[in-house]
Amino acid sequence: MTVRLANDLFAGLVTGCIYGLFGAAICVLFRVSRIVNIAIGDIAMFGTMLTSWLAGSVGLPLWLAIATALLAVSIGAYLYDLGIVSRIVAKGSNGFVLVTFFFTLALAMFLEGLASALYGQQVHSVPVIWTGGNFVVGSLVIQRAQVVVIVATVIFAGAFALYLRFTLTGKALTACGQNDVGARVVGINPARFRRLCLVGSAAAAALFGVLLSPLIGFTYSSGFSLGTAGLVAGAFASLVHPFRAVAAGIAIGIVEALIGGYVTSSYQEVLVYAILAVVILVRPRMLGALGEFA
Amino acid sequence: MAHRSDTASFAVTSSLHLNRLTALELRRARERSDFERAMRRRHARATRRGEQRSVDIVLQGVSVSYGSVLAVEKCDLAVPAGDSVAVVGPNGNGKSSLVRAIAGLVPASGIIRVNGRELRGSCRSALAARAGIALVPERRALFPAMTVRDNVLLGVYSHTRVLARHQVHAVIDEIVALFPELGNKMHRLAGSLSGGEQQMVAIGRGLASQPGAMILDEPSLGLAEMAVGRVYDALGSIMGGRRTLIIVEENPVNALRLCQRVVSVERGIVREGETQPAQNRRLPANGVVGQEARVEVGDGQIGQ
Numbered sequence: 220m221t222v223r224l225a226n227d228l229f230a231g232l233v234t235g236c237i238y239g240l241f242g243a244a245i246c247v248l249f250r251v252s253r254i255v256n257i258a259i260g261d262i263a264m265f266g267t268m269l270t271s272w273l274a275g276s277v278g279l280p281l282w283l284a285i286a287t288a289l290l291a292v293s294i295g296a297y298l299y300d301l302g303i304v305s306r307i308v309a310k311g312s313n314g315f316v317l318v319t320f321f322f323t324l325a326l327a328m329f330l331e332g333l334a335s336a337l338y339g340q341q342v343h344s345v346p347v348i349w350t351g352g353n354f355v356v357g358s359l360v361i362q363r364a365q366v367v368v369i370v371a372t373v374i375f376a377g378a379f380a381l382y383l384r385f386t387l388t389g390k391a392l393t394a395c396g397q398n399d400v401g402a403r404v405v406g407i408n409p410a411r412f413r414r415l416c417l418v419g420s421a422a423a424a425a426l427f428g429v430l431l432s433p434l435i436g437f438t439y440s441s442g443f444s445l446g447t448a449g450l451v452a453g454a455f456a457s458l459v460h461p462f463r464a465v466a467a468g469i470a471i472g473i474v475e476a477l478i479g480g481y482v483t484s485s486y487q488e489v490l491v492y493a494i495l496a497v498v499i500l501v502r503p504r505m506l507g508a509l510g511e512f513a
Numbered sequence: 514m515a516h517r518s519d520t521a522s523f524a525v526t527s528s529l530h531l532n533r534l535t536a537l538e539l540r541r542a543r544e545r546s547d548f549e550r551a552m553r554r555r556h557a558r559a560t561r562r563g564e565q566r567s568v569d570i571v572l573q574g575v576s577v578s579y580g581s582v583l584a585v586e587k588c589d590l591a592v593p594a595g596d597s598v599a600v601v602g603p604n605g606n607g608k609s610s611l612v613r614a615i616a617g618l619v620p621a622s623g624i625i626r627v628n629g630r631e632l633r634g635s636c637r638s639a640l641a642a643r644a645g646i647a648l649v650p651e652r653r654a655l656f657p658a659m660t661v662r663d664n665v666l667l668g669v670y671s672h673t674r675v676l677a678r679h680q681v682h683a684v685i686d687e688i689v690a691l692f693p694e695l696g697n698k699m700h701r702l703a704g705s706l707s708g709g710e711q712q713m714v715a716i717g718r719g720l721a722s723q724p725g726a727m728i729l730d731e732p733s734l735g736l737a738e739m740a741v742g743r744v745y746d747a748l749g750s751i752m753g754g755r756r757t758l759i760i761v762e763e764n765p766v767n768a769l770r771l772c773q774r775v776v777s778v779e780r781g782i783v784r785e786g787e788t789q790p791a792q793n794r795r796l797p798a799n800g801v802v803g804q805e806a807r808v809e810v811g812d813g814q815i816g817q
Binding site: 386387388390391393394397398400401402403404405406407408410411 | 616617618636638639642643647648649650653654655656657658659663666667668669670671672673674675676718719722
């Protein structure tokens with residue numbers, strides 16, 4: 220019983236870290252620019268597919284394949300900002316949140332189609348970057364890929380939270396999302412911050428995809444559910460607090476694992492949305508920024 | 514015996530306490546003078562480069578348009594260093610567009626020079642801020658979900674990206690000296706303050722970078738009478754000819770008390786002079802309008 224519980228809890232922790240990571244990546248971009256990037260999961264999927272193709276079919280060494288894929292994703296994100304997002308910004312702020320939401324939705328669909336056309340419909344994954352056998356702690360079996368995901372979560376969310384809290388540029392990043400005119404008056408260039416965060420969060424998402432692909436494996440259609448799970452985790456953090464999004468993601472992951480393990484395994488995904496629905500009804504203030512800026 | 518040792522230890526701790534206090538105060542004072550020295554060095558460097566402490570602003574043929582609507586039409590305006598200008602005129606006639614163009618917030622055609630250097634490039638607002646222009650925008654444009662302290666500190670962003678602790682103290686102390694009522698509100702969220710206090714924070718944010726020119730867009734809009742008086746008192750105390758000052762007001766009574774010069778904007782046309790009824794204003798001691806007045810007096814004396 221306790222063995223199973225421990226394993227379930229650990230699996231939940233890892234799943235939660237994945238949700239939280241994507242939640243944090245969504246929060247980073249929303250905080251600076253009020254863009255809800257629903258395509259974040261698909262960017263991760265595409266980056267993983269690309270890495271898998273480069274390492275497998277092309278035969279590059281793994282680190283070079285990852286580096287190339289991250290570079291390609293970064294360039295893609297930069298062009299997306301240049302060609303689409305900056306034009307929407309130039310049009311003015313009326314309905315900005317909604318318009319950009321639909322454009323990232325379009326990006327998600329585009330990436331799904333592209334991945335399916337380029338890499339087919341089978342499952343792809345990248346070998347784990349930290350090779351070796353599993354760890355056994357008592358009766359708990361821990362895969363190295365799981366450790367990698369947890370470490371990546373702590374490093375990414377922790378470093379970003381510290382950056383936001385203790386540096387002037389971190390505060391400037393926050394300022395961009397709160398008042399565009401105010402930010403520009405003090406000499407901040409919001410467009411540059413937005414571009415940086417869009418490219419950075421896309422590259423980070425692609426890296427997350429590569430790191431967690433040994434655990435879940437990617438098909439062309441598995442990106443979107445990651446993005447929505449991240450959105451739910453982010454919603455608990457008003458879409459602006461990356462570290463809180465990770466905490467929320469872990470909580471959701473653990474609850475999901477417990478329900479899957481002890482109640483029923485067929486409603487795991489529905490559950491995530493049920494939790495969100497309850498929060499919206501009972502404590503809408505938790506989603507403060509969403510209501511305020513939508 | 515026990516009693517005596519108690520008193521003794523009390524005396525020791527209290528003197529330690531005192532020592533620590535004075536040490537802290539000494540350090541703060543030293544840090545503050547460090548910062549002042551650094552600022553002086555910066556100003557000295559700027560002077561050597563030919564820049565003045567207070568900046569001059571020159572506009573040549575500046576037009577601002579939103580789509581097909583022309584907000585400012587071919588404006589020529591020179592604001593020498595240390596000048597103070599009140600920009601007056603009815604609402605929706607282009608006053609705000611004019612100053613927003615100077616601060617680089619709206620795209621404008623024509624030439625805008627600050628200290629002789631033209632502002633042009635991809636992010637003109639950042640250039641203007643770096644050149645020493647601080648705009649306090651209409652409706653203040655604070656960062657509502659950040660603390661007052663962070664709002665003020667971001668004011669130095671155009672000059673430095675890294676703030677040491679003593680610089681933080683120096684910036685905050687200066688603002689608190691100007692607006693003591695903000696002293697115990699530094700950790701409140703800016704959005705939770707009253708309108709008058711928010712205006713003070715916005716001015717503090719503008720002053721944090723020690724700008725050579727302050728531009729205020731409707732600083733008294735939506736404020737109570739008392740808050741307006743407070744804001745203008747503070748402006749009077751920090752300006753005093755040391756900085757270039759441009760104030761945009763639809764109701765210019767207060768601004769005219771502070772400014773030497775009046776510029777009116779009507780239907781996008783910028784003119785030197787006034788449009789307001791004369792009883793609304795008092796003649797300032799010096800400046801363009803005042804000089805005219807003095808010439809008349811002089812003529813009269815010669816006639817005698």
